[in-house]
Amino acid sequence: MGREKEAKGDAKTKHKSTKLKRLSDRESAGAGEHSAEKTTSAEKTKSTKKTANGKSHKKVKTPKTESVEAASSASEPVKQEPPDDDDFTTKKKGLKRKRIKDEPVEGISQSPASPTLKKENKEHGHEGGSDEDAPKKKSKKRTEKTVKKEEGEHPVAKKPKRTKEEIEEARQLKIKKKEEEEQNRWRWWEEEKYEDGVKWKFLEHNGPYFPPEYQPLPDNVLFYYNGKKVKLSPTAEEVALFFAQMLDHEYTTKKVFRENFFKDWRKEMTDEERTLIRDLEKCDFGEMHAMHKAKVEARKNTTKEEKQALKEANEKIVDEYGYCLLDHHKERIGNFKIEPPGLFRGRGEHPKQGMLKKRIQPEEVIINCSKESRLPVPPAGHRWKEVRHDNSVTWLASWTENIQGSIKYIMLNANSKLKGEKDWEKYEVARKLKTCVDDIRNQYLRDLKSKEMVTRQRAVALYFIDKLALRAGNEKEEGETADTVGCCSLRIEHITLHEQLDGNECVVEFDFLGKDSIRYYNKVPVIRKVFKNLRLFMENKQPGDDLFDRLNTNVLNKHLSSLMAGLTAKVFRTYNASITLQQQLKELTTKSDNVAEKLLSYNRANRAVAILCNHQRAPPKTFEQSMANLQAKIDTRKEQLALAKTELKQAKKEAKNKGSSDPKLQTMVERKKAAVKRCEEQLLKMEVQATDREENKQIALGTSKLNYLDPRISVAWCKNVEVPVEKIYNKTQRDKFAWAIDMTEADFEF
DNA sequence: GTAAGGACTTAGAATGAACATA
DNA sequence: TATGTTCATTCTAAGTCCTTAC
Numbered sequence: 001m002g003r004e005k006e007a008k009g010d011a012k013t014k015h016k017s018t019k020l021k022r023l024s025d026r027e028s029a030g031a032g033e034h035s036a037e038k039t040t041s042a043e044k045t046k047s048t049k050k051t052a053n054g055k056s057h058k059k060v061k062t063p064k065t066e067s068v069e070a071a072s073s074a075s076e077p078v079k080q081e082p083p084d085d086d087d088f089t090t091k092k093k094g095l096k097r098k099r100i101k102d103e104p105v106e107g108i109s110q111s112p113a114s115p116t117l118k119k120e121n122k123e124h125g126h127e128g129g130s131d132e133d134a135p136k137k138k139s140k141k142r143t144e145k146t147v148k149k150e151e152g153e154h155p156v157a158k159k160p161k162r163t164k165e166e167i168e169e170a171r172q173l174k175i176k177k178k179e180e181e182e183q184n185r186w187r188w189w190e191e192e193k194y195e196d197g198v199k200w201k202f203l204e205h206n207g208p209y210f211p212p213e214y215q216p217l218p219d220n221v222l223f224y225y226n227g228k229k230v231k232l233s234p235t236a237e238e239v240a241l242f243f244a245q246m247l248d249h250e251y252t253t254k255k256v257f258r259e260n261f262f263k264d265w266r267k268e269m270t271d272e273e274r275t276l277i278r279d280l281e282k283c284d285f286g287e288m289h290a291m292h293k294a295k296v297e298a299r300k301n302t303t304k305e306e307k308q309a310l311k312e313a314n315e316k317i318v319d320e321y322g323y324c325l326l327d328h329h330k331e332r333i334g335n336f337k338i339e340p341p342g343l344f345r346g347r348g349e350h351p352k353q354g355m356l357k358k359r360i361q362p363e364e365v366i367i368n369c370s371k372e373s374r375l376p377v378p379p380a381g382h383r384w385k386e387v388r389h390d391n392s393v394t395w396l397a398s399w400t401e402n403i404q405g406s407i408k409y410i411m412l413n414a415n416s417k418l419k420g421e422k423d424w425e426k427y428e429v430a431r432k433l434k435t436c437v438d439d440i441r442n443q444y445l446r447d448l449k450s451k452e453m454v455t456r457q458r459a460v461a462l463y464f465i466d467k468l469a470l471r472a473g474n475e476k477e478e479g480e481t482a483d484t485v486g487c488c489s490l491r492i493e494h495i496t497l498h499e500q501l502d503g504n505e506c507v508v509e510f511d512f513l514g515k516d517s518i519r520y521y522n523k524v525p526v527i528r529k530v531f532k533n534l535r536l537f538m539e540n541k542q543p544g545d546d547l548f549d550r551l552n553t554n555v556l557n558k559h560l561s562s563l564m565a566g567l568t569a570k571v572f573r574t575y576n577a578s579i580t581l582q583q584q585l586k587e588l589t590t591k592s593d594n595v596a597e598k599l600l601s602y603n604r605a606n607r608a609v610a611i612l613c614n615h616q617r618a619p620p621k622t623f624e625q626s627m628a629n630l631q632a633k634i635d636t637r638k639e640q641l642a643l644a645k646t647e648l649k650q651a652k653k654e655a656k657n658k659g660s661s662d663p664k665l666q667t668m669v670e671r672k673k674a675a676v677k678r679c680e681e682q683l684l685k686m687e688v689q690a691t692d693r694e695e696n697k698q699i700a701l702g703t704s705k706l707n708y709l710d711p712r713i714s715v716a717w718c719k720n721v722e723v724p725v726e727k728i729y730n731k732t733q734r735d736k737f738a739w740a741i742d743m744t745e746a747d748f749e750f
Numbered sequence: 751g752t753a754a755g756g757a758c759t760t761a762g763a764a765t766g767a768a769c770a771t772a
Numbered sequence: 773t774a775t776g777t778t779c780a781t782t783c784t785a786a787g788t789c790c791t792t793a794c
Contacts, residue, residue: 339784347762347785393757407756408784422758471760472788481786515787516761554752557789570759570788617762626777629771700762707760730780 186329188417189424189739199394199418203369205324205333207376207384208397208410209317210362211340214238221291224284225277236269239356242343244288251345257354261343264356324396324412325373332413333396338365344403348482348517352403364399394418404480414706415735424739427710429566430574431750436564437575441466443563448529454550458559460533461487461548465572468524469612471515472553472569484513487569488553493543497534498523506531520614577609577708582750584608585717594681596688598723602714603692609704617700627693634686641679648672706733711740716748 194201216234223230223240232240243252243261251257262280269277277283302310321336341359346352362382369375371389378384385399397410412418433440444466447459464470464487473486485494494512501507504525514520526534537547553569560567584605589598620626651672655665711729715737718725725734725741734741 335783337783345763345785350785395757398757404785405755406785409757411758419759426759474788476787484786486787516763516785518762553788568789615761620778622777629777703761732780 185738186331186417187742188329188421189743193421197392200326200391201370202327202373203324203391203396204373205369205376205396206321207367207378208365209321209337210360210379211338217241217288217291221287223288224286226282227284230273230276233270233273236265236273238341239265239268240283240285241288241292242341242356244285245292246343247285247289251343251353254353256349256351257343260352260354261356264354268356326412326417329417331416331418334411334413334416334419336410338399339401339408346482348484348513350482351479352481355403358402360399360401366398368393368395368397415732415738420736420739423736426574427578427712427750430571430578430710433564433567433571433575434579434750440563445529448533454555456533457537457548457551458556460530460537461551461556463526463530465569466576467526468510468522469573469576469614470520471573472556474553482513482517484515484517486514486553488548488551488556490547491543492538492541492545492547495534495538495547497531497538508534514614518614518616573613574708574710577613577704578710578713578750580609580612581605581709582713585713589717589721591721593721594684595723595727596685598721599727600688600692602717602723602728603696603701606701606705606709607695607699609709610699610701613704613708615700615703616698619697623697627690630686630690630693634683634690637679637683637686641676641683644672644676644679648676706736710750711737712744712748713750715740715744716746719744719746 214234217237223232223237243265246252252261258280266274266277322333323330324333325331338360339357342357344350344352344355344357362378362384364385367376367384367387368390369387370391375387376384395409395411398407400406401408414420414423440462444459444462447455448463450456450459465472471486473489475489476484485491490512494510496509496511498507498509499505501509501523506526506528508524508526508531510520510522510524512520534547537549541547541549557568560569560571585602588601588604590601593601648669651665651669655662655669658665714728715725717723718728729737729741
């Protein structure tokens with residue numbers, strides 16, 4: 001990235017000790033007059049970044065809303081105000097990356113698993129209900145939809161219409177299935193918790209699923225170097241294919257990606273290949289790319305039978321590897337597949353993008369299960385790296401990946417006990433914060449005047465974390481990952497101070513790349529004490545220097561845990577997200593609204609949180625078109641409504657003229673009234689949908705819904721305003737939040 | 751006290767399936 | 773039936789925070 005090349009210096013050293021020592025001599029001094037100069041320099045650096053870092057062809061995340069801070073009062077620093085959605089949606093533009101499909105999974109080369117797991121599952125009665133596997137779920141879903149269709153909306157052509165009895169029967173079956181599912185669910189939340197540190201007492205599984213071995217290309221698909229045919233060795237060919245498959249993707253145009261790929265590819269070549277292939281520019285992957293595209297196309301055009309066969313093969317894999325037995329309950333595994341080899345796709349300007357992510361062998365995999373369980377069998381001719389029996393952790397298998405050297409885990413699905421319990425605990429900690437948040441806020445406001453620099457920095461950082469829901473911001477190793485920051489790792493170049501801006505005083509302008517290289521841009525009026533402190537922290541520093549040079553997440557979290565057990569920086573995000581949802585729902589919902597309007601309110605409340613947490617998404621590619629289509633439908637419906645109204649008027653007139661005794665005319669009036677009403681309802685529904693979609697254009701609601709919003713708030717809201725919970729949570733979400741759906745009453749308060 | 755390692759959560763993109771419309 | 777659109781699921785990178793080793 002261009003920015004850090006300019007700004008990088010010793011000042012940007014990441015390690016804590018250095019960071020703390022480095023600026024020890026800067027402690028003194030009040031707000032200096034250099035700050036204006038510094039700001040200018042920071043600004044300059046920033047603008048260089050914007051043009052030079054290549055963001056224009058990446059995930060371009062344009063300015064985020066200013067609504068959150070604009071609405072909040074500088075004198076009430078910690079109050080979360082409702083954001084102005086319209087403001088947000090009109091401000092952002094974005095380009096979505098082109099996507100490319102990965103190599104199709106062909107064939108299954110797995111050792112047959114022992115039947116013990118399945119047998120045990122049956123014995124424990126968990127093969128049905130909530131334990132159905134994904135494909136089964138899908139087929140069930142389709143049945144529901146078909147039933148719905150057949151219940152009278154649009155009969156499918158040529159299909160014989162079912163009788164009322166059959167429809168009723170299907171409905172009963174559906175209800176029965178749902179009840180069964182409910183009965184079979186493991187209600188772990190009603191059981192006693194294990195002692196601290198114990199995650200399970202019995203764990204059995206079949207090990208991870210390995211991706212199929214590489215199948216060499218047919219002889220008619222060739223690679224050319226410098227215009228000449230070259231038959232690559234299988235290993236070199238496999239890596240070349242990874243690149244060829246990505247040719248439509250923007251990644252392959254990036255210098256870093258190309259260089260990393262080429263370097264790693266050459267390592268996989270034979271001596272002879274390495275001598276010959278020296279320049280990526282001279283490589284022609286055209287035929288390999290074409291073959292890949294043809295495969296994708298062919299997959300799209302598979303017949304029903306082929307699709308069915310593929311589905312069944314997949315189901316078999318899920319049945320065998322997708323579940324485990326945890327304390328004798330069948331639980332779904334979240335990611336039971338070993339990650340296949342490929343080229344590393346780091347986000348943002350990742351220095352390691354394009355590197356070869358190697359194929360994982362069983363010899364690299366550690367298995368974790370019960371001593372007394374049936375051990376998973378490694379694929380034929382292989383063995384595990386290690387089998388251990390550690391019930392203080394939740395993972396089933398792990399391996400070390402070669403890009404960052406970090407450990408990857410096979411873990412349970414979000415609907416499992418282990419994940420659910422932790423989730424519940426997380427929200428309980430956030431609720432506990434509610435009871436002491438006022439004291440904590442008062443304390444950090446007092447700390448803004450502390451004599452100690454570290455305390456002041458901590459206070460300002462906390463102010464940001466609390467008010468803006470910033471992430472903690474751990475230190476990162478330079479050159480290992482994309483240059484992104486959070487609160488504690490903010491640098492001078494990331495903020496600009498404005499005495500006056502847009503009619504506000506003491507405005508801080510933030511502009512930095514956060515997690516996943518998503519841009520955070522915000523202009524926030526702050527209280528004067530914070531503003532003055534920031535000016536102090538920025539004195540005599542370069543754009544690449546740390547803003548909080550005395551602070552890191554460790555120091556911050558230690559302080560927080562002394563204020564409340566279990567309190568860390570992250571808890572503020574959960575707390576503020578959940579409390580915002582609760583407040584917004586209260587504010588926005590009217591009991592007399594219809595369901596569509598209530599759902600719009602829910603989505604708006606959800607959106608307020610997503611904006612607060614800066615959860616952005618690239619606008620859907622087809623957004624404009626689909627909005628235009630919806631508008632056209634609205635216009636048509638409006639015309640229909642006008643017509644229906646005229647007809648009603650006419651009918652009323654006729655009924656009046658001929659006297660109200662004519663029952664036929666009265667029926668006609670009633671019918672026309674109903675038609676008008678129906679039209680109006682449909683129109684309203686569409687208009688609500690259009691508003692919702694427009695407001696949602698660039699905001700991802702899913703992340704906050706899944707990770708930050710206490711589900712009990714939503715469930716209680718559903719109960720209070722009589723909205724079926726199915727309207728806000730799909731099947732997967734209902735499974736994940738089963739504990740909350742089951743235990744929450746309408747009077748729940750976060 | 752600090753760096754490194756480990757375990758876990760959070761995140762958006764990619765992919766696939768279902769559904770709607772022409 | 774083909775094609776476009778939406779929604780759900782999968783994938784795995786990138787965070788947080790705690791523990792361990794020195």
